[in-house]
Amino acid sequence: MTEKKIEKITTRIWNETAEEDNPFAASACYCAGYDVYGDLLGKASYIEYLYLLFKLERPSPSQTRLLEGLAVALANPGPRDHSVRAAMCAGVGGSTHASALIAAISVGAGNLGGGREVFTAVQYWNQCGMDLDAWKAMIKEPPVEERADVWMPMEHPPGFDPNGVSCPAPVLQTLAHLTEVSGAENLIWLQQNRSELEEAAELPLAMSGAAAAVMVALELSPEQSEILYLLLRLPGAAVHSLEQEKLGWRKYPFFGDGLKLIDKSGAEEQKEGK
Amino acid sequence: MNIPNKLEEYEDNWETEIGGWIPGEKVFLRGKNVLTELKEYRWLEYLLFGITGRHSPRIARLIEGMWVICTSFPDPRLWNNRIAALSATARSTGVLGSAGALAVSEATIYGLKPIKGGMDFLYRIDRELNKGQDFEELVSSELKKYRGIYGYGRPLVDRDERVEPLLEFAHSMGAGQGRFTDLAFRVDEYLGNSRFKYRVNASGVVAGMLADEGITPEQHYHLATLTFTAGVFPCFLDAAQKPEGTFFPLRVSRINFEGNDKSRVWGD
Incomplete structure (x- = not known):
């Protein structure tokens, strides 16, 4: 019997390892190889992390x-x-x-x-x-x-x-x-x-x-x-x-007097067959 | 630089022939009083009138039938419907789920881009044919330039099961026999016999039929915007009735990491 192929999400950005008691929860998350919660958190600024997410590389001071x-x-x-x-x-x-x-x-x-x-x-x-x-x-x-x-x-x-x-x-x-x-x-x-x-x-x-x-x-x-x-x-x-x-x-503009309706009564409709 | 300011004349001044509301009194759409002159319209007739200025119960019914047959598949695996199912399983709201699904429906491999692009293709090729251009050259040049033609081919399967019932329905309404529909099938025959084996899909057929009714690609795009929504709501409701978070859950091992495996340290 052939084994059913399991569909996966392919990514170059993110990897995870699973908690031992729950295959649906991550014990560690890696962004481009960096341990996000075990290393990066508290060390990288938000902007540095944002750059990393897009580029998969740590930014230089000038890029930051x-x-x-x-x-x-x-x-x-x-x-x-x-x-x-x-x-x-x-x-x-x-x-x-x-x-x-x-x-x-x-x-x-x-x-x-x-x-x-x-x-x-x-x-x-x-x-x-x-x-x-x-x-x-x-x-x-x-x-x-x-x-x-x-x-x-x-x-x-x-x-x-x-x-x-x-x-x-x-x-x-x-x-x-x-x-x-x-x-x-x-x-x-x-x-x-x-x-x-x-x-x-x-x-x-x-x-x-x-x-x-x-x-x-x-x-x-x-x-x-x-x-x-x-x-x-x-x-x-x-x-x-x-x-x-x-x-x-x-307290927010509604433009109460701003709308000028140009009346085209009767001119617009083109009645077509049923 | 001395450029006159173009915005000043528009300040608190929006002149329109399209429509508006006179609070407590009247509502107008394209010169018609909605509450008195348009109150008997069916909703799709009102939609058609709002977009095209045309009142045609026949075209409105044709579009309604096309929506049911072609675009209201309540399958939560389809990418736009999946937004609604994911919204429900994540316990978001129905409107947010359907708004997300609607936005996502403006896709390339299905949805609004092929819907608009398919009709645009037929109009363009028809114009060129009228100028005496060669049919096969036009189609193969489009295919070569864009590596595909909107309205032909389909993700996942080759055959489009919607085409036959669509034709049956259109013929029952006296539609689907005009020059653009014929052109859509002429292209289908050519591509079907090419090495690509692309066949016309429902959006290609619909494009031909509605072009035959005088609908433009721009109008077609707006008319079709809500076309998927009747299939979206059931997907939301289904997932909302099941336990939260249960819509196709993914275990950690379902991530296939293809990046650099080297572990890196951020340091201080």
């Missing part, structure tokens, strides 16, 4: 400072940000706390200041590197996907703010700080060439653009960059949602 800085810069986009507003909508309506984060992730996933923008911007970096002419050409003639996708096509050069006027101070401060603590070559290049890139894009650099450059400095793939960006922006969504839950919907 870079990721630490990025995490602080992204942790709270503020209550006007689309993704945080989504979380606050959950809060004011008394929705579940999980839904606040789901809402923040859903809204913060997109092409405008969201995870998908970072994904695309990192793809641009991978293609153009530190070649200014390549960037200018890519901005002028962005790649066009022939097939329809669930993602809408980009409506602006990724990493730049289509509604911006000049590069806001927080973006400049973030870029300056992260360049200084890491000395990363591509961040230095971005600082030096920001104005020219902005001229080419006819738009100012956005926080998503600075974040994408950091992801490249950390040698993360577009996919890793997208998901890490989503993850790092959640703390602000969480606390603003909790705050608005306490304050309630009456």
Whole structure:
């Protein structure tokens, strides 16, 4: 009789040994070879562990400072940000706390200041590197996907703010700080060439653009960059949602007079056969 | 840099022809009063009207039938349904489980990407054929470029058991005999005879049938968003009725570690 093949989860990230009295409980957990609870806990910082999870290698001091800085810069986009507003909508309506984060992730996933923008911007970096002419050409003639996708096509050069006027101070401060603590070559290049890139894009650099450059400095793939960006922006969504839950919907904008209904009575319906 | 601010005109100003609520009075959708003019609509007719602006009980019924046959399989092993079952076994809420399942349904090997992509493929190839392009060249070029064609092939099995009942149902409604449906099967015949042996799957057939009804890929995507949910809820309910944590539990030995086996020490 042939033995039934047992399906397993294959992973390069995580390994466990079982407790002697319970095969469903771990006695030790290893992340990339490090004993998480027996060694790493109390020694590695959260940021170092986060880096280890993504890269399976311990970060250098410079990489740690870079990721630490990025995490602080992204942790709270503020209550006007689309993704945080989504979380606050959950809060004011008394929705579940999980839904606040789901809402923040859903809204913060997109092409405008969201995870998908970072994904695309990192793809641009991978293609153009530190070649200014390549960037200018890519901005002028962005790649066009022939097939329809669930993602809408980009409506602006990724990493730049289509509604911006000049590069806001927080973006400049973030870029300056992260360049200084890491000395990363591509961040230095971005600082030096920001104005020219902005001229080419006819738009100012956005926080998503600075974040994408950091992801490249950390040698993360577009996919890793997208998901890490989503993850790092959640703390602000969480606390603003909790705050608005306490304050309630009456103290939160409803835009009571903001909706202007344009009446198209009768013009819209195209009645078709039963 | 001197760029005019584009956002100011939108501050507290959302102009819309789509819809809104006048509290305590009326609700509008596409110029119709929901409470008086649309109150007799069946739910799918309302969904279709909201997305396309079209009122067609026939297309709404066609879509409803397609949902039952094609996408409401209550099997908790299917990846999107599994989110609901896992939510229930972990004692989360029904809405969180179905919201997770819905989000996950926007997948590549099944779900919303093939649903939208399959119809997009038919429209694209039809446009090119009208320009006089060669059919076989178009299909093989798509296959070569993307290593697959949305609407053809299927994970786990080759044969799609949904196609036949789907065709039967569509024919009973006087649908499924137009140019796009024919094109979907022409591609099926070509690919079936190729070395890949890909066959049309239900999403490919549905794409052809609804394209024949004038539905666009964008509309098709939105219409299909909730298509899996009727299969999701039973999976949640089933797992919620069983003891907590019992949905396909995994023992430690079910982790197949393929990373570096060398033990490392973090140190101080």
